[in-house]
Structure formats: structure tokens, C-alpha cells
Amino acid sequence: xxxxIMAHLVAGYPDAEGSLAAALGLAEGGAAYLEVQFPxxxxxxxxxxxxxxxxxxxxxxxxxxxxxxxxxxxxxxVRAPVFVMSYANPVFVRGxxxxxxxxxxxxAAGLIVPDLPVDSDEGLFARGRALGLEIVPVAxxxxxxxxxRLLASPGPGYLYAALRRGITGExxxxxxxxxxxxxxxxxxxxxxxxxxGVRAREQVLAxxxxxxxxxxxxxxxxxVRGAAAAGPGSVRQAARAxxxxxxxxxxx
Numbered sequence: 568x569x570x571x572i573m574a575h576l577v578a579g580y581p582d583a584e585g586s587l588a589a590a591l592g593l594a595e596g597g598a599a600y601l602e603v604q605f606p607x608x609x610x611x612x613x614x615x616x617x618x619x620x621x622x623x624x625x626x627x628x629x630x631x632x633x634x635x636x637x638x639x640x641x642x643x644x645v646r647a648p649v650f651v652m653s654y655a656n657p658v659f660v661r662g663x664x665x666x667x668x669x670x671x672x673x674x675a676a677g678l679i680v681p682d683l684p685v686d687s688d689e690g691l692f693a694r695g696r697a698l699g700l701e702i703v704p705v706a707x708x709x710x711x712x713x714x715x716r717l718l719a720s721p722g723p724g725y726l727y728a729a730l731r732r733g734i735t736g737e738x739x740x741x742x743x744x745x746x747x748x749x750x751x752x753x754x755x756x757x758x759x760x761x762x763x764g765v766r767a768r769e770q771v772l773a774x775x776x777x778x779x780x781x782x783x784x785x786x787x788x789x790x791v792r793g794a795a796a797a798g799p800g801s802v803r804q805a806a807r808a809x810x811x812x813x814x815x816x817x818x819x
């Protein structure tokens with residue numbers, strides 16, 4: 568049976584058509600969810616591969632409106648729910664209410680803003696809930712119990728577990744520390760999305776029993792980068808093959 572994966576891609580990378588092709592390939596390969604990152608020039612959690620992809624998209628002229636246009640095109644073509652990932656700055660620049668309304672209109676299921684504390688969110692959680700959008704808080708591995716209770720207090724439907732300290736990209740060792748963390752989060756009620764440094768099938772298999780979905784990003788960005796020069800068709804094929812390898816056989 569295939570494991571449930573949230574597949575991360577960068578809007579506008581390698582270009583507009585290439586990012587759509589990546590999304591289609593990831594969905595065809597078995598993604599349960601798509602996480603579409605809107606590029607930002609000063610990220611706090613991205614590893615080198617994702618930073619490079621975001622830089623390339625920005626240099627190619629990416630704008631926030633392009634991200635929402637991509638979400639619309641994805642939702643018109645695939646059934647998998649789409650979550651928008653953005654750092655706080657673009658959300659604030661657009662205006663929290665306007666950003667959320669555009670995300671809803673584009674067909675997004677929810678929003679992940681990793682650098683926005685739940686107690687200083689400028690109304691993001693309440694406004695998102697009013698619009699029927701899932702606002703997904705991010706819980707770092709070293710979070711204090713009081714902060715974790717605060718994070719869970721809005722009653723989110725999903726909770727993103729950052730499986731290790733630092734930035735994404737490098738492989739994360741799956742051991743008792745992060746598995747115990749996932750068990751703790753699961754006891755709070757939300758569906759847990761487990762990510763940061765997941766690049767191999769063995770990691771997915773280790774995490775899947777303890778999480779609603781396993782989040783994979785850099786591995787897919789790398790697959791897209793390797794196929795980009797050959798055009799959208801090759802990007803789609805590479806993305807489809809990359810997620811199929813990590814998720815496992817659909818039929819068991």
C-alpha cells in the first residue's frame with residue numbers, strides 16, 4: 568500500500584509551465600496533498616535546493632498573483648488538496664485578509680506560514696477559519712510544552728511537525744526522539760504532517776505509522792531541476808517517478 572505523502576513544489580520553478588508540470592506529475596505519482604511554496608527572497612527554513620529554486624523563480628519574474636494562478640490551474644486538473652506555503656512577509660504585504668481570500672478563490676485547502684507565531688498572527692487563524700481555510704501551525708522538535716499547548720489552542724485541523732532543528736534539505740535521521748515527538752503531537756488531535764529532511768523511502772516507511780502524511784520537498788525539487796532543461800514533459804515524468812519511488816506501490 569502506498570504511503571500518504573504531501574509533495575512540496577516551488578511555484579514558478581523552473582518556470583510557470585514547469586511548475587504546473589511538476590504538480591501534475593506529483594499528483595499522478597500518488598501525492599495525497601500538494602504544498603505549493605510561493606518564493607520569497609529571505610527564507611528562514613529552506614535548504615539550499617529550495618532556496619536556489621525560489622531564487623530562480625524570483626529572477627524569472629514570479630509574483631504572488633502568479634502563485635495563485637498556478638493554484639487555480641492545479642485545482643482544475645487534480646483532486647489532491649493544495650496547501651499554499653508562504654513566509655509571513657508576502658502575506659502581510661498583500662494584506663492578511665486579501666491573501667486568504669485569494670487563496671480561497673484559487674481553490675487552496677489551506678495555508679502554511681512557518682515563520683508566523685500563533686500568538687502574533689495578525690488574525691490569520693481566525694480569518695482563515697472564517698473562510699473555511701485550514702491554517703497549519705508549525706511545531707519545531709524542541710518546542711516547549713507551553714508553546715505547544717498554545718499552538719494547538721485554535722483547534723487546527725492539521726499540525727506540521729518539523730522533525731529536526733535547522734533548515735530543510737539534509738536527510739533527517741529517524742529515531743526515537745522525533746518519533747516520540749510525533750506521538751505527542753498525534754495526542755493533541757490534529758492530523759500531523761511530518762517533514763524536514765525526508766528524502767528516502769526508508770524514512771517514509773519509518774514515519775508513516777506516526778503521521779497523517781509525510782512531507783517531502785527537496786527530493787522533488789531536485790528531480791524537477793534535473794529534468795528542467797528538457798521541458799515540461801520531462802519535468803512531469805521526473806516528478807511522477809520521484810514520488811512513486813518514495814510512496815511505494817499503489818496496490819500494496
